[in-house]
Amino acid sequence: MQLSPALVQQLVENQAKELAIRSEEIALRAKETDAGHRFAEKALDAQVKDRHEIREEQKRGRRDRLYFLGFAAAVVITFLVYLLHTGKDAFAQEVLKALIFLLSGGTGGYFAGKHQGRKQEAAGE
Template sequence: MSQGKQNSRKSTSNNSPVNVNETELIREFLSNQSKELSNQKEEIELRKLNEKNAYSYGCKALEVQQQDRKESREQATSFMKYGFALTIVVLLLLSAFVGGCIYTGNIGLIVSVMKVLAYVVPSTLGGYFIGINRGRKKGRNESSDSVPYAEVEEE
């Protein structure tokens, strides 16, 4: 046991110069550390660039969405305006038809037209609104499945 202590004392108290292999190992370690630091620096730069691109993309996406909503509001307004005008024109034509039939004494023609309209109008409107609802559901499913991304150009 005393020899083990003496051997350990000899190795610690021995101030021999560092071996060439140890020097190379230390140099390699230091070069690896400097490479690692440069890699971390590049990674930080890439993260900054990624955040900058994400911010630019978000801003441009908001601008596009704002423009799109503005256009959809304008389109809805024009549909309402033209739909209202079309309804007035159809009612005026229907009134002129009914007035002409009453004036000429063809009340039977009015009754037969009303019978046809009683079947045609509800089925037409029902089919129209069913189609609209299916289109909305299909649009929702497509928009949640795939989100298109645009590339952001650096300024």
């Protein structure tokens, strides 16, 4: 089969057009990849910022709870010292017993609830 010069010229032009189209597609894919990369970087930066803010909020919450606990302990100790100083030893002893009972019950209940929550989380997964 003999190819005419016009047919050969047409094949060369078609291949040139296909190569041009492929190079445009490659350039478009490169732009899409760059855009995806920039979006991913921005998303990661936002996630880092959010996690930092969450950690700071948790730190402030822990600090505030510790300040409150220290203040409450100081008030209770001051009250007990006052009772002992005024000669009400029996009442101070009863207050101390009640505090120990309440704190042990509260602590036990807190950790029991925490354990129950973990069991429910494990069962839910």
